[in-house]
Amino acid sequence: MFFNSIEYLIFLPVCFILYWFVVQRHLKLQNAFVLVISYIFYGWWDWRFLSLIAFSTVVDYTVGIYMEKTSSSSKRRWLLAISLIVNLGLLGFFKYYNFFVDSWVTAFSELGIEMHSSTLKIILPVGISFYTFQTLSYTIDIYREQLKPSRNFINFAAYVAFFPQLVAGPIERAKNLLPQFSRKRIFNEEQAISGLNLIVWGLFQKIVIADSCAIYVNAIFDDYENLNTTTLLLGAFYFAFQIYGDFAGYSNIAIGTARLFGFNLMRNFNYPYFSRNIAEFWRRWHISLSTWFRDYVYIPLGGSRGSRFQQLRNVAIIFLVSGFWHGANWTFVVWGGLHALFFIPVLMTNTNRNYLDQAAQNRLFPSIKEVFQIGITFVIVLIAWIFFRAETVSEAFTYISRLFTNAHFSIEYLSIDRYSVEMLLIVGIFIIIEWFHRKYEHPFVGRLKWLKIAFIILMLLTLGVYSDHQDFIYFQF
Amino acid sequence: MFVKRFFLHIVSIVGCVLILTFSLGYIVNQGLIHIQDSRFQEWNAILDGDINAEVVVLGSSRGVVSYDPTIISNSLGLTTHNLSYNAGSYNLQIDKYNIYRNKNRSPKIIIQNIDLSHFSPSTHIPNTIDLLPHTNMASVEDLFNKYKSDSKVARNFGVVKYSNYSRYLLKGIYQFFGISQKVGFHDKGHASVDKKYKEDTSNLYKLKELASTNTYENIEKGFVETLQFTKEQSKNCDFVFVSWLPEYKDRFEINSAYTKKLKERIKAWSDTNERIYFIDLTHYDSIMYHKKYFYDSFHLNKRGAEVISKGLSGEINKIIKDVF
Numbered sequence: 001m002f003f004n005s006i007e008y009l010i011f012l013p014v015c016f017i018l019y020w021f022v023v024q025r026h027l028k029l030q031n032a033f034v035l036v037i038s039y040i041f042y043g044w045w046d047w048r049f050l051s052l053i054a055f056s057t058v059v060d061y062t063v064g065i066y067m068e069k070t071s072s073s074s075k076r077r078w079l080l081a082i083s084l085i086v087n088l089g090l091l092g093f094f095k096y097y098n099f100f101v102d103s104w105v106t107a108f109s110e111l112g113i114e115m116h117s118s119t120l121k122i123i124l125p126v127g128i129s130f131y132t133f134q135t136l137s138y139t140i141d142i143y144r145e146q147l148k149p150s151r152n153f154i155n156f157a158a159y160v161a162f163f164p165q166l167v168a169g170p171i172e173r174a175k176n177l178l179p180q181f182s183r184k185r186i187f188n189e190e191q192a193i194s195g196l197n198l199i200v201w202g203l204f205q206k207i208v209i210a211d212s213c214a215i216y217v218n219a220i221f222d223d224y225e226n227l228n229t230t231t232l233l234l235g236a237f238y239f240a241f242q243i244y245g246d247f248a249g250y251s252n253i254a255i256g257t258a259r260l261f262g263f264n265l266m267r268n269f270n271y272p273y274f275s276r277n278i279a280e281f282w283r284r285w286h287i288s289l290s291t292w293f294r295d296y297v298y299i300p301l302g303g304s305r306g307s308r309f310q311q312l313r314n315v316a317i318i319f320l321v322s323g324f325w326h327g328a329n330w331t332f333v334v335w336g337g338l339h340a341l342f343f344i345p346v347l348m349t350n351t352n353r354n355y356l357d358q359a360a361q362n363r364l365f366p367s368i369k370e371v372f373q374i375g376i377t378f379v380i381v382l383i384a385w386i387f388f389r390a391e392t393v394s395e396a397f398t399y400i401s402r403l404f405t406n407a408h409f410s411i412e413y414l415s416i417d418r419y420s421v422e423m424l425l426i427v428g429i430f431i432i433i434e435w436f437h438r439k440y441e442h443p444f445v446g447r448l449k450w451l452k453i454a455f456i457i458l459m460l461l462t463l464g465v466y467s468d469h470q471d472f473i474y475f476q477f
Numbered sequence: 478m479f480v481k482r483f484f485l486h487i488v489s490i491v492g493c494v495l496i497l498t499f500s501l502g503y504i505v506n507q508g509l510i511h512i513q514d515s516r517f518q519e520w521n522a523i524l525d526g527d528i529n530a531e532v533v534v535l536g537s538s539r540g541v542v543s544y545d546p547t548i549i550s551n552s553l554g555l556t557t558h559n560l561s562y563n564a565g566s567y568n569l570q571i572d573k574y575n576i577y578r579n580k581n582r583s584p585k586i587i588i589q590n591i592d593l594s595h596f597s598p599s600t601h602i603p604n605t606i607d608l609l610p611h612t613n614m615a616s617v618e619d620l621f622n623k624y625k626s627d628s629k630v631a632r633n634f635g636v637v638k639y640s641n642y643s644r645y646l647l648k649g650i651y652q653f654f655g656i657s658q659k660v661g662f663h664d665k666g667h668a669s670v671d672k673k674y675k676e677d678t679s680n681l682y683k684l685k686e687l688a689s690t691n692t693y694e695n696i697e698k699g700f701v702e703t704l705q706f707t708k709e710q711s712k713n714c715d716f717v718f719v720s721w722l723p724e725y726k727d728r729f730e731i732n733s734a735y736t737k738k739l740k741e742r743i744k745a746w747s748d749t750n751e752r753i754y755f756i757d758l759t760h761y762d763s764i765m766y767h768k769k770y771f772y773d774s775f776h777l778n779k780r781g782a783e784v785i786s787k788g789l790s791g792e793i794n795k796i797i798k799d800v801f
Contacts, residue, residue, distance in 0.1 A: 189482055450489070453493065454497070457490070461635070461636050461640065462636055462646055463640055465640065466628065466641075
């Protein structure tokens with residue numbers, strides 16, 4: 001079930017009403033209800049893959065309990081290994097099996113050894129990258145004795161399958177979300193209103209920004225060999241906003257939905273395109289994943305401690321793994337590698353902890369220096385996005401080379417009903433709205449909030465994409 | 478437990494959505510159908526039964542640009558309307574004609590334009606925007622349901638249906654508030670194109686590919702259904718003229734062998750059917766050898782349309798002179 005579907009438009013209010021009017025009396029009932037509706041939500045896509053979630057849930061629940069019972073460190077390590085093998089095994093099989101087989105066959109054929117490929121027709125279960133990481137954080141935290149295991153299976157199962165963030169995050173830590181299942185939720189008006197506002201803002205990001213950009217991006221990337229520099233630049237620019245609108249939109253709808261049910265999820269995006277260097281970008285982009293990698297990969301590797309070589313190695317590993325997490329394709333690995341390359345100079349100059357505040361803090365407009373910094377950061381992120389969007393690495397290189405070799409600067413007609421100029425205007429309005437509300441999680445604040453809500457609804461109705469409905473990009477990861 | 482403010486918040490958001498979408502939807506609908514000489518106005522007249530022409534032209538884009546109703550009307554002395562469906566094949570043309578007939582009188586004469594592309598059925602509705610102001614009409618809704626089209630909910634939720642057509646949305650609003658707009662000139666369903674010839678290279682290439690593989694199976698079904706439709710209509714009117722217009726020589730030569738066979742079959746068939754006449758204008762006045770009459774290899778420009786409309790009227794006059 002997609003957040004931007006008619007089914008969800010019915011599902012959400014029905015569940016909301018039942019949750020607050022029928023099952024609100026008992027915590028157990030509330031949690032059981034959350035579990036049931038979460039499984040319905042997921043099963044709507046393909047009920048067969050519910051068994052994977054259930055399996056992962058049972059394994060990690062059991063591992064958690066046994067880990068607490070034993071004081072033997074070797075047994076605890078074995079239990080952690082079981083959890084890692086099961087979760088990463090599922091992820092590896094469903095997401096990476098064909099990729100590795102293909103890559104091996106290609107590598108051997110390069111050496112002149114012909115091998116027969118035996119790839120399987122594997123469907124990638126939606127959200128597997130997200131819920132496996134979520135359950136892994138649970139067992140790792142118990143192993144580190146930073147968390148007590150859950151003794152209530154329903155609570156734990158509801159935590160793993162919690163529908164707002166099940167398929168595309170935010171990847172919640174057990175430390176934050178699991179305790180919320182142990183407390184009876186009481187309707188909080190402020191929380192619910194902010195949830196609704198976030199949903200409206202998330203829908204705008206998805207349906208108006210991301211899906212509109214997607215029409216151009218698809219047209220341009222499908223025909224990039226025949227298009228001029230301006231159009232290719234626009235293609236990359238629009239993709240930057242497509243992926244941002246798509247994923248930030250999903251996250252906002254997820255966080256907003258969770259609030260309607262009395263839960264607080266972590267923030268996943270914090271105006272990343274206003275970052276002044278790449279380190280700041282990664283503190284603001286897909287926060288739940290970058291902090292996950294920081295806590296469970298980067299710091300265990302030594303983090304920024306140790307020799308320069310170790311620091312560089314750790315940065316390279318974390319970005320390459322992060323890239324690979326996004327998908328079984330070399331394009332994502334190169335994308336991660338590029339970000340590592342961008343990050344290394346920042347690390348070497350010890351400026352990675354600069355800019356912990358907002359750009360133009362306490363000011364309306366940025367300084368010239370900040371404009372320059374934001375511009376440079378955006379451009380390098382944009383270059384990396386070309387690899388993220390391209391089908392193959394060579395396609396991405398061709399795309400970039402054509403940016404320089406086909407230097408014609410005119411807006412080409414792309415057979416799209418909406419003019420390119422209008423699209424630029426929409427993105428421009430979006431940037432302005434975000435800039436002036438960068439201190440808040442959504443723009444519906446202040447005395448003019450109702451005017452802003454009405455304006456955004458007007459944009460949703462008149463500029464949203466409903467006919468060429470697009471799936472959320474991160475569902476495939 | 479539920480406090481008033483949250484309930485009011487939901488009601489306000491839902492109310493805001495409903496008021497904005499349906500009021501704006503109404504404004505844009507009304508604006509568009511009042512744009513003079515537009516496709517929107519033409520569809521409005523069809524649906525309201527305001528046309529009732531004595532001569533009706535059916536065809537695709539070639540029909541739209543080639544048959545000038547004013548010239549035909551002046552020549553035949555009969556009111557004429559060009560009901561061609563831009564980018565629509567035979568099945569869509571039939572559906573449009575049936576919608577026309579719901580509210581308009583049966584014509585005395587039907588001119589059915591045909592060509593090779595006519596017989597490949599349409600699978601979706603082209604130029605969807607033309608119909609959007611009329612989604613409240615059952616016949617239009619039926620048409621949408623019959624072909625691949627946008628979701629029904631989006632189509633019937635006020636202004637949402639225009640969300641992919643921001644240019645038209647603005648034009649509709651401007652027109653509604655009295656600022657006159659233009660969206661391409663349509664005179665009784667005819668749109669003349671005053672352009673010089675430009676070769677449609679990719680279309681010609683595709684056509685050559687098709688001809689080389691000799692894949693014409695798709696055409697036979699459309700061919701048979703077109704003839705059936707024509708025969709049925711001939712029972713309700715005085716004459717049906719099946720007309721085949723000239724193509725520029727570069728295009729004509731690609732499929733000439735196959736089209737020759739088709740034309741022979743149509744001729745033989747029309748000879749056995751009373752009140753049905755086949756008028757083959759392929760070689761009319763040697764138009765096919767002159768770029769000045771075309772804006773691409775398949776479509777006549779304004780000049781070509783004037784010549785062919787006069788020519789066709791002359792041919793028709795020869796046949797109907799004793800009747801009208």
